[in-house]
Every structure is written in structure tokens, then in C-alpha cells.
Amino acid sequence: MSVFAVDPLLAGEVGLEVLAVVLFKVLVVFVLLIVSVMLMIWAERKIISDMQNRIGPTRAGPWGILQTLADGLKLIFKEDLIPDNANRTVFKLAPLLTLVPAFLTFSIIPLGGDFTDKDGVISLFGNDTYLQLADPPIGLLLFLAMSSVAVYGIMLAGWSSGSKYPLLGSVRATSQMISYEAALGLTVAAVFLQSGSFSTHTIVSEQSVWQWNMWFTGFVPMAIFMIAATAELNRPPFDLVEAEQELVGGFHTEYSSIRFALFYLAEFMNTITISAIVVTIFLGGPNGPIFIDAVAWLWPILWFTVKLFALLFTFIWMRATLPRFRYDQLMDLGWKVLTPVALGWLLFLGARDVANDRGWNPVLVVGVAVTAFAVFGALLLRAVRMGKQVRELEEMRG
């Protein structure tokens, strides 16, 4: 077993054929992600216009499906501007720093494979392998690390532009992402507790057809993860980073041409990747009932796609519905609601596991946990109120 993967493909000797299979998988995942980003942008524009009584893009291709391609081609032919005040190296690096993590994170997603009795192993050109690009033992930690690196992309983009609105945007981005990273990490920790592994493959195989982590962790971590992920992605209602009315374009104000396109691409790619992560860690990944044995390999991929689309639709739906948060509301929600609740819920899940191990009375454990929750919740609420009163008092004194 190598450090890089526990994929059966790499278990034996790694020859030229194995290398070819890996390259093939890299190519497939790359193309798949690019194409799905294209479709995602189109779908988002279509669904948003549906929700606003409009029709959306109709001109490029049937139902406007090639609109993204047309936009991309147009952007490539635009002039690539670099402002005089910009730090040229960092300015050029920043779009890549947001794009590459999105690709890397997608490589740990199990896209298919029968997990009910074959442990997700499929046969590709006579080689047994997982239908995921890589299965590092640190799996989800890689995801957390990559989502943190993506923050640097946005932060450096704003900083290196050398003008004020991008800088304001990147300051917002940094504080917003750091605030929500805490809640995100704590909910992922709840999944670690449930599955006992960081490896995405193991997390999926721990779940089965209908037994998803979403139920076992009590739905709260998933809700918090979704909210925190929206904030991490800078999607509405948390798109303060690029709030048009206040910051022109936010961190990407000074970007044009292909570099702007890369930011745009990365944003949607991250949306898809994070939805795929939610599917993997909370919704059982490609797990699902298999109906026709002749095309048994197709069903897991189908279930994965269905779950992914449902989540993407939720993201689009949220964008169409919710107005943007004010900056202090954003911080309040992150620090005073999501982080304490995620932390409390993690403790609760831990207590549940310990109680199971030791054979404690479950009713008593739940009772104690609820009481502790109520007490600490009340204390926290009181602390928040006190802080507010003190601030108001100081403001009155001047």
C-alpha cells in the first residue's frame, strides 16, 4: 500500500499500462469537470431566469446551451489588462491559485462504482480500480487544505491589483472565509467521527443505499456545511466579496480577458466540487439501489449525478431567493451561530459514541446533553447580549 493511494490499481507493480489507465482517468475527470462547469453556468442562468419569469440565454446552440462556450471564446479574445500599480507576478498567479485547488479537490471524489458488494471497484481495460482519480488517506483534509489555498487566490487577487475596491473585496473575502472555515471544519469533523476515516472512499463505503451520514449525524452538520460552503464559495447570499453595488466587482475588478474567465470558471468549479463533497460525505456518494443488472455500472454514476444536481439546484435556488447579507450579519451568523452550534453538535455526537461504547443509558445521555446545550446556549446568548449592551453604553458615553 502506497502513501498516495489505496487504489487496487496501484497495489501491485506500477507499469506502463497502469500509468496509461491513470492518465486516462485524469483526462476523463478533467474533461468531465470542464464540461460540467460549462453546463452548470448555463443551467444557473436558465434556472435563475425561470425563477424570474425570464427565458435566459436562447441564441447559442439549442436552448442556448453553448452560451458559456461563446462567452468564454469572447473573453479569450479580449485585451488582457494589467494595471500599472499591480504586482505583476502575484496578479498573474492569483487566478491559477483559485482554479487549481478546484481541480485538485475534485480528484478525491468517488464518481461511481458499486459500493454494495464490490467495494466500489470497477474494471477499466482489465484493471481493477476505483472510479475516482485519487484516494489519499488524508482525503478530506486535502479538501480543507485546498479550500484554504483557494482563499489565497482571492485574497492575493485583490491585494495585487493595487486599487482600493479590489483590496476592500479581498479584506472581506479573507475575514469571511476564515470565519466560516471554522464551522466548515467542525462539521467535517462530525463526519470523521461517524465514519472513522479521512479517506473519501472509506467514507462512501461506510454508508450504504439509504444509510447516509446525513441521517447518522442528525442533519445539523449538513445544514451548517451547506451554509458555510456557500460562504466559502462567495455565492449569494454571501457574495459580499464581489458585491457590485458596493465594491464594483470586488477582488476581480481589475481583471479582464482570460484571467477574469479563470476566476469565473473557478467559482463555478468550486460550486460543483463542494456539492460533490457534500454528496460524498453526507449523501452516500454513488450509493443507491441498482435495478437492472445488465447496466449495473451505470446506476452508481446516475445516483451520484442525481444527488449532485439536486445540490446544485439548491445552490441556484438559494441564489435566486435570498438577499445579500450585511457584513455584520455575516460575521454574527458565522461566529455567534454556526461555529457554536457546530461545536456543540460535534460534542453531542462524541458523547453519543462514547455512550454507545460504554453502554450508558441513552435516555440519560440525551437528557444531560440537551440540558448542557440549553445551559451553554443561554450563557452564550447572555454573553452576546452583555457585549452588545456594553458597546451601546460606550457609544452613549462617546
Place this chain on the structure above:
Amino acid sequence: MGYLNGFRVTFNKMFEDRVTTEYPEEKQEKPDRLHGRHVLNRYEDGMEKCIGCELCAAVCPAKCIYVRGKDNPPDDPVSPGERFGFVYEINYLRCIHCDLCVEACPTEAITESKLFEFSFSNRSDAIYTRDELIVDDDGRPQQMPWEDWRPPPDWA
């Protein structure tokens, strides 16, 4: 739960009718008082109504009308008055379709049609001359090659 109601509203909107008119394929009826491009009218006997008084050019806020009047040739008068519009040009890159020229005209020689679908690719096309503005023998405007006259045509 105000937020959740919002989700219901946006979801239900997906199944409602669209308000978009898909313009080149379908066209809305034009408003009664639409100000389109101008025409120079003629009397029923074919005489031009324009008497070359230049009031339209004087009143034009965008200064897009250029008129030069000239005495009618006695043997072959162009207009029933003393003078006629010898040169008459309207620059549609400047015209704001305010209709003041129509109001200023003492003989109703210049009026506005409801044509607005025209796009030119050079500046000389944008300047409509007297020959282009004048109505034909049936009293209808002449169609320029760069004008889109597809139905529903709707003349005032």
C-alpha cells in the same frame, strides 16, 4: 419563516408564464405616439409640402436637421409656395426623436413614422437626404436597404 416563504415563491415562479417577448421573432404592438424616423410628405397632386422655411432646423435641439430653401422655378414648381426645400438632411446619429420639428412645421411637411428598426454600418447611410425622406407616389415612406420592415407593419 419569511425566508422559507421566499423559497416557495421562487420555486412557483418557474412554472409561470414568461414575460419576455422574443423580439426579432415576435414583435409587440407599437404605442400610438411612437416617434420613429421622419418622412417628408407630399400633397395629393404630387407637390412637396416643404416650403424650405427652416423652422424645423431652427427648433431642433440636437441640430441634426440641415435645410436649404430655394425659390421655386416658375415653370416647374416643386412646392405650391414661393420656396421649396432644396436640401433636406436629417442625421440619425444625432436625432433624439423629440418630435419638435413636426410641431414647428407650418405645412405638416415633416412627420414621424413608426419605423425604428434601422441600423447602418457607415455614417453616410445615417444621414437621410431629401430623396430618401420623401414619400413615394402612394404617400408611403421609401424602404432603405438597412431598414427592417418585417411584419407587423403598423402605420400611423
